[in-house]
Amino acid sequence: MLNMLNRWYQRRFSDPHAVSLVAILLGGFLTIYFFGSLITPLLVAIVLAYLLEWPVARLTKLGLPRTFSVMLVLLLFAGLMSLALFGLVPTIWHQVVNLTADVPKMFNDLQVYVSSLPERYPDFVQPAQVVDLMNNLREKVLGMGESVVKGSLASLVSIATLGVYLILVPLLIFFLLKDKDEMMQTLLKVLPKNRRLASKVGSEMNEQISNYIRGKVIEILIVGIASYVTFAVMDLRYAVLLGVLVGLSVLIPYIGAAAVTVPVAMVGLFQWGWTPDFWWLLLAYGIIQALDGNVLVPILFSEAVNLHPVAIIVAVLVFGGLWGFWGVFFAIPLATLVKAVWGALLSAEDELDDVEQV
Structure with a gap:
């Protein structure tokens, strides 16, 4: 068994380029796994930088300086996000509040409907089953209510984190787009030669x-x-x-x-x-x-x-x-x-x- 594993390892990883590939992937995996929560702003910025690289590249091909192109695209993106934030979020929040207020009525209507099932289908549904079902649903609804309250309290704490993100993420996006080539050259110097x-x-x-x-x-x-x-x-x-x-x-x-x-x-x-x-x-x-x-x-x-x-x-x-x-x-x-x-x-x-x- 050991000889077979040894042969498999030698066959797969005798090439130094294959070893380098596995090492780079393992390093990236461990970094994100252990430090993912710490570098979340960087991850968000990288995703948005990938999204905005396409319009920046198109403006650069038209002859505009890359720095100016990055600033223009970021301003347009910030404007669209602000429009969505102030135009869409209040409506969504209003509908969430209304839906939360309607949940008790929905639950009562469901309870009335389920309670009528033993009369409609006496051969398939027993009253005891209905009672157990409604008790379980009531516990689930109460549990969801507690989770909403806890989530609301936690969201107050996360407002400060959101404020930091609103400052850090745009700065990171700007530098990732503006200095993309320089950063890639620096990264290549750190990676293995093979x-x-x-x-x-x-x-x-x-x-x-x-x-x-x-x-x-x-x-x-x-x-x-x-x-x-x-x-x-x-x-x-x-x-x-x-x-x-x-x-x-x-x-x-x-x-x-x-x-x-x-x-x-x-x-x-x-x-x-x-x-x-x-x-x-x-x-x-x-x-x-x-x-x-x-x-x-x-x-x-x-x-x-x-x-x-x-x-x-x-x-x-x-x-x-x-x-x-x-x-x-x-x-x-x-x-x-x-x-x-x-x-x-x-x-x-x-x-x-x-x-x-x-």
Whole structure:
């Protein structure tokens, strides 16, 4: 057994470039795993810098100085974010307050409906089952209320952190965009010399991550706006809040869409009951999800969709468990990275076999 493992190790890692690739990946993994919470502003800035690099590069190609291009793009981005913050957030907050106030009435309506089940279906539902179900639901609702109160108290503490982010993140984005080439040269000096495979994988992943972040933002906007328009046309309550939730749900492939179906269906059910309007809502929501998964995602992520859905779900579970939100957000690029690294190691082994045969 030991001899077999030794042969496998010698075959896979006899190439110094392969060893350098694994060492760089291991160093990055350990850094994010142990210090991820400390460098969160830097991670946020890197994501936004990837998003804004495309317009900066386009302005630079038109002949504008890079520093001026960076400042112009950042000002436009800050203006859009301010518009969204002051225009959208108050509406969302107002709808959250209204929904919270309606929860007791929704719970009472549910209790009345469930209590009538033994009379409607005496052969299938017993009164004792209804009592146990309602007690469990009541405990869940009370638990959610306590969590909301604790979250509100915790949010007061995080206001100071948010203030720091609002100062640090724009500064980091500015310098990441402005001094991109100088920083890359400094980073290359620190990395191992034998990095042919690492450079190959890095070049591929740099393009992948840039396209992924840009595509994901576009997907969020398209799905969110389409959902809001659909809900508003159908006169569904909390249309803005639900539209935002549906848009953000695309951050978590497959799982997010399934999870956000619950609040959409519950609001529609308590507003209309088991009427045709409720079923039209589910049909419209299903069409949006089908178009997103079968049309929009293949267009925006033509390379990423080569991954099997099982691989994507496993990536969400594994990387989300390791790195929380960032692991979920980058689940598809990280899965693509694993695939690219595996392919690079196999190609290095094939090259070694060709040399040995010669």
